[in-house]
Amino acid sequence: MVIAYRPETTAQAVEYLARGDVAIFAGGTDIMVGDKPVCRSFKGEPSAMLFIDAIDELKTLSDNSKTITVGAGLSLTELENDHRVPKLLRDSILQVAAPGVRNCATMGGNVCNASPAADTLPILYLLDTQVVVSSVNGKITFPIEQFIKGPGITQLTSSDLLTQLVIPKTEFSHTFYRKVGTRCANALTKVSIVGAANIQNGLLSDWRVAFGAVGPTVVRDQQIESLLIGKPVAWLKQHHNIQSIIEAYKAKISPLSDQRSTATYRLRTSLKLLEKWLTELSDG
Amino acid sequence: MKIDFTLNGQARSLNVDPLQPLLTTLRDVIGLKATKEGCGEGECGACSAIVNGKLVNTCLFPIAQVDGAQVLTLEGLRETPRGRCLIDALLTAKGVQCGFCTPGMVLALYQVLVNSPDVTQITEHEIRVGISGNLCRCTGYGMIVDAVNIAIEQGEGLW
Numbered sequence: 001m002v003i004a005y006r007p008e009t010t011a012q013a014v015e016y017l018a019r020g021d022v023a024i025f026a027g028g029t030d031i032m033v034g035d036k037p038v039c040r041s042f043k044g045e046p047s048a049m050l051f052i053d054a055i056d057e058l059k060t061l062s063d064n065s066k067t068i069t070v071g072a073g074l075s076l077t078e079l080e081n082d083h084r085v086p087k088l089l090r091d092s093i094l095q096v097a098a099p100g101v102r103n104c105a106t107m108g109g110n111v112c113n114a115s116p117a118a119d120t121l122p123i124l125y126l127l128d129t130q131v132v133v134s135s136v137n138g139k140i141t142f143p144i145e146q147f148i149k150g151p152g153i154t155q156l157t158s159s160d161l162l163t164q165l166v167i168p169k170t171e172f173s174h175t176f177y178r179k180v181g182t183r184c185a186n187a188l189t190k191v192s193i194v195g196a197a198n199i200q201n202g203l204l205s206d207w208r209v210a211f212g213a214v215g216p217t218v219v220r221d222q223q224i225e226s227l228l229i230g231k232p233v234a235w236l237k238q239h240h241n242i243q244s245i246i247e248a249y250k251a252k253i254s255p256l257s258d259q260r261s262t263a264t265y266r267l268r269t270s271l272k273l274l275e276k277w278l279t280e281l282s283d284g
Numbered sequence: 285m286k287i288d289f290t291l292n293g294q295a296r297s298l299n300v301d302p303l304q305p306l307l308t309t310l311r312d313v314i315g316l317k318a319t320k321e322g323c324g325e326g327e328c329g330a331c332s333a334i335v336n337g338k339l340v341n342t343c344l345f346p347i348a349q350v351d352g353a354q355v356l357t358l359e360g361l362r363e364t365p366r367g368r369c370l371i372d373a374l375l376t377a378k379g380v381q382c383g384f385c386t387p388g389m390v391l392a393l394y395q396v397l398v399n400s401p402d403v404t405q406i407t408e409h410e411i412r413v414g415i416s417g418n419l420c421r422c423t424g425y426g427m428i429v430d431a432v433n434i435a436i437e438q439g440e441g442l443w
Contacts, residue, residue: 001302032343099416
């Protein structure tokens with residue numbers, strides 16, 4: 001039987017983690033699947049489990065004029081119901097599993113699980129989210145694309161606890177989000193895409209896109225994005241221009257075949273959705 | 285680990301493995317069998333119960349997190365006027381066939397009703413989202429959705 005810790009403060013939690021051989025249990029909706037609890041973020045079998053659901057500090061949400069700070073322990077349902085949370089993020093949360101899972105699953109858990117198919121990750125990448133990690137030695141902040149290193153692999157060391165996500169507030173005139181799964185609820189993602197743009201005086205003053213489940217981590221490429229930023233919307237009316245953007249992403253996307261889909265389907269569908277998003281934008 | 289909680293209004297105290305799923309505690313330790321195991325991995329909703337006012341899949345919910353909590357299962361809900369009204373509505377709508385999903389389904393429908401600020405405004409979409417984690421392979425869901433409207437009509441004032 002594992003030892004269970006269930007502290008009420010972050011300070012106590014990081015002290016337990018500093019002792020070593022302690023795995024973190026947030027919502028548990030991935031850990032509890034299967035006959036034996038398995039933590040993707042912990043190698044081997046821990047001797048103690050740190051339940052973080054009783055820590056109120058991790059369940060706070062605050063905002064100022066520039067950013068929104070989301071406690072890692074907030075459940076997906078709590079975020080779905082808070083209108084300060086960016087709409088794109090709420091839209092993606094509504095596509096995660098079903099209410100019973102969303103009531104337990106946490107924002108921090110979805111990030112630390114670092115699944116290539118995680119529904120919230122493409123949106124967090126798109127919005128330039130910062131990840132705040134605490135330990136007995138203090139706090140460190142990572143841009144999300146640096147925090148996540150690969151499937152199930154993050155910068156989190158055994159003594160770290162993800163405590164907050166800091167999301168810049170950005171207004172977009174145009175957004176696009178699609179998740180492709182086998183059914184509307186309770187389906188893991190085959191492919192997802194999120195896009196956001198600002199069109200001002202006929203110019204693309206901002207343009208971003210991120211893909212989920214098409215590689216080991218979310219695919220977002222700011223170099224390709226910079227090719228579009230500053231261009232007139234009319235530039236997208238030329239089919240060969242759209243085609244050149246699609247070709248650029250084709251080189252960055254490297255999906256796998258697995259039990260949910262094939263590499264061919266994922267590549268074709270993600271690029272077709274990109275084409276749809278660009279065509280929609282060209283119509284203003 | 286010692287766990288103290290309230291189950292269907294009654295205080296309970298147990299000494300169990302902290303990672304034991306609440307589903308196992310309910311069925312095998314306490315012996316309440318309304319809560320069913322379908323898939324055991326959070327996909328079918330047959331094991332749904334309400335913990336601190338929230339619908340959860342008890343197969344994924346460790347008993348450690350139940351310490352200090354209020355748990356409601358179908359055995360508790362059916363003793364209340366709202367629970368009886370909803371169960372009667374489901375029977376009237378013919379929304380029960382094999383019955384395996386029914387305990388979880390009743391709790392999911394109950395959450396749709398009690399979380400609504402005005403039950404007369406509940407949309408079909410909201411009902412369908414509310415039960416989207418509860419699989420039923422018999423009814424096709426239409427009659428289950430109808431049950432909510434019957435419960436609202438028959439349980440005037442209850443909701």
